[in-house]
Amino acid sequence: MLFLQCSGGLELLCDSVKIHKVNVEQQKGVEKLTMKDLLTWVRTNLIKERPEMFMKGDTVRPGVLVLVNDCDWELSGLLNTTLEENDVVVFISTLHGG
Amino acid sequence: MESNSRDASAILREIEALKATRNEIDSKISALEAQLREIKLQNGNDNGVLNNGSCPPISGLDSGFGHGLTPQMIYRYSRHLLLPSFGVQGQSNLLKSSILVVGAGGLGSPALLYLAACGVGRLGIVDHDVVELNNMHRQIIHTEEYIGQPKVKSAAAACLSINSTIKIVEHKEALLASNALEILSQYDIVVDATDNAPSRYMISDCCVVLGKPLVSGAAVGLEGQLTVYNYNGGPCYRCLFPTPPPSTACQRCSDSGVLGVVPGVIGCLQALEAIKIASAIGEPLSRRMLLFDALSGRMRIVKIRGRSLQCEVCGENTTFSKQQFQEFDYEKFTQTPLSPAPLKLNLLQADSRISGKEFKERIDNEEAHVLVDVRPEHHFKIVSLPRSLNIPLPSLEARLAEISSALEKKEDETNSGSGAQLYVVCRRGNDSQRAVQYLHKMGFTSAKDIIGGIEGCARDVDPNLPMY
Numbered sequence: 001m002l003f004l005q006c007s008g009g010l011e012l013l014c015d016s017v018k019i020h021k022v023n024v025e026q027q028k029g030v031e032k033l034t035m036k037d038l039l040t041w042v043r044t045n046l047i048k049e050r051p052e053m054f055m056k057g058d059t060v061r062p063g064v065l066v067l068v069n070d071c072d073w074e075l076s077g078l079l080n081t082t083l084e085e086n087d088v089v090v091f092i093s094t095l096h097g098g
Numbered sequence: 099m100e101s102n103s104r105d106a107s108a109i110l111r112e113i114e115a116l117k118a119t120r121n122e123i124d125s126k127i128s129a130l131e132a133q134l135r136e137i138k139l140q141n142g143n144d145n146g147v148l149n150n151g152s153c154p155p156i157s158g159l160d161s162g163f164g165h166g167l168t169p170q171m172i173y174r175y176s177r178h179l180l181l182p183s184f185g186v187q188g189q190s191n192l193l194k195s196s197i198l199v200v201g202a203g204g205l206g207s208p209a210l211l212y213l214a215a216c217g218v219g220r221l222g223i224v225d226h227d228v229v230e231l232n233n234m235h236r237q238i239i240h241t242e243e244y245i246g247q248p249k250v251k252s253a254a255a256a257c258l259s260i261n262s263t264i265k266i267v268e269h270k271e272a273l274l275a276s277n278a279l280e281i282l283s284q285y286d287i288v289v290d291a292t293d294n295a296p297s298r299y300m301i302s303d304c305c306v307v308l309g310k311p312l313v314s315g316a317a318v319g320l321e322g323q324l325t326v327y328n329y330n331g332g333p334c335y336r337c338l339f340p341t342p343p344p345s346t347a348c349q350r351c352s353d354s355g356v357l358g359v360v361p362g363v364i365g366c367l368q369a370l371e372a373i374k375i376a377s378a379i380g381e382p383l384s385r386r387m388l389l390f391d392a393l394s395g396r397m398r399i400v401k402i403r404g405r406s407l408q409c410e411v412c413g414e415n416t417t418f419s420k421q422q423f424q425e426f427d428y429e430k431f432t433q434t435p436l437s438p439a440p441l442k443l444n445l446l447q448a449d450s451r452i453s454g455k456e457f458k459e460r461i462d463n464e465e466a467h468v469l470v471d472v473r474p475e476h477h478f479k480i481v482s483l484p485r486s487l488n489i490p491l492p493s494l495e496a497r498l499a500e501i502s503s504a505l506e507k508k509e510d511e512t513n514s515g516s517g518a519q520l521y522v523v524c525r526r527g528n529d530s531q532r533a534v535q536y537l538h539k540m541g542f543t544s545a546k547d548i549i550g551g552i553e554g555c556a557r558d559v560d561p562n563l564p565m566y
């Protein structure tokens with residue numbers, strides 16, 4: 001089980017729901033789930049509209065920060081970050097308003 | 099109507115007369131207060147702070163306490179001085195510092211009020227906008243009497259009325275790549291309280307080029323974000339966001355709405371971070387970002403990356419210079435204008451469009467028609483035109499049958515044979531054009547959009563229609 005959170009407007013792409021508890025099936029023969037796997041899963045299962053507002057190519061679109069357990073995924077290996085049971089993954093769109 | 103307008107002018111005259119009387123009373127009160135102050139000064143001040151003249155000053159020198167704070171400063175900032183971790187050193191650092199706040203809006207309002215109150219030596223304000231009524235719910239530095247006047251002027255007056263002992267500098271202009279170096283270079287710390295992507299990139303780049311710490315805050319809807327860039331080897335805005343987001347991903351308060359207190363919270367935190375840097379206390383929020391979700395009542399601090407060696411502006415092998423900065427086209431880079439004027443699309447031929455005035459004439463002549471309003475439902479609830487059908491743009495495709503049957507019903511009612519007209523309206527006349535384009539494609543070839551939308555009607559046809 002993983003805890004996913006979408007905010008900064010990204011929740012609008014998944015029926016305005018911010019917090020999702022999800023079970024992501026692991027591919028057979030693969031030991032650990034990676035962020036790359038999770039993104040593919042999120043795009044297929046969570047994003048209900050305008051997927052281009054969430055992803056670009058095989059990663060998130062510019063302006064989206066990804067945090068794994070409250071830490072920038074840049075520090076844990078981006079797409080190669082491995083995920084453990086009960087990890088919290090936050091997708092947040094940067095805000096510009098004021 | 100005639101007698102109504104006579105009544106109104108009589109009321110207006112009475113208001114004017116009362117205001118004149120009030121001004122007279124106000125000036126009498128001011129004169130008396132001045133007299134009272136004079137008397138108090140002569141008789142000794144009961145605050146015990148000012149020398150009352152009956153005994154010579156103990157300190158001998160004007161401010162000879164070894165830290166440069168005058169007795170008035172000591173009294174004004176006493177609660178700061180009583181903080182062991184802040185104290186005299188923190189306060190005198192603050193008094194010697196200079197801070198620039200870019201934007202006197204929802205974030206800038208509380209930031210400026212606290213920065214003025216706490217005794218920042220020199221406080222600069224940049225803004226080119228004027229105060230509007232729909233700013234007041236969140237831009238709490240401005241008062242109703244300043245509506246229509248420059249925000250800089252209004253904000254400066256508010257700051258000075260809280261603390262007349264600091265220097266306030268008014269920059270009544272838009273911050274551009276051409277003037278940013280000159281303005282930002284006059285300050286130690288920059289607070290980004292703007293509301294758009296190109297300004298955020300521009301301010302960050304300018305801070306990198308000049309080596310200034312940047313306190314950056316943002317708020318939209320019910321969420322806020324805060325971090326400190328370019329501080330002590332930490333990342334700049336571009337380290338985090340090397341590529342700008344698509345312009346469609348940038349929500350704006352004027353479109354998405356904002357709960358007034360949310361930028362208020364973030365603006366206060368921006369003041370706090372600026373104060374920490376200026377007074378050299380605590381740990382500024384560098385390499386970390388604060389995320390505020392007002393609805394769920396959550397504030398979380400997350401760890402973000404450090405300076406990126408590959409950053410085009412602050413990285414290892416960068417050649418980004420002052421000159422390159424001045425020549426950089428931030429609007430092109432972000433595909434967003436620096437001072438966001440409302441978008442004005444022009445997608446349709448003139449004969450597929452109709453002015454609000456002409457539309458009203460046709461209604462008054464009881465023309466058979468169906469009016470579709472393509473705004474979101476919560477907009478429709480704020481205000482709508484009579485007998486309009488609300489079909490939000492995203493659901494138009496799925497609800498075409500409703501339009502067909504409404505048109506048929508109208509035709510049956512009127513038996514005109516010539517068919518009922520189809521009009522589309524939205525807030526400002528952009529989505530209505532998109533909708534008409536789609537309707538044409540789907541066979542509703544006579545569909546027309548109302549130019550300028552509800553806002554245009556409120557401006558040109560019916561002043562009783564509320565604007566929002």
Ligand SMILES: [Zn+2]
Nearest residue numbers: 334337409412
């Ligand atoms: Zn950088």
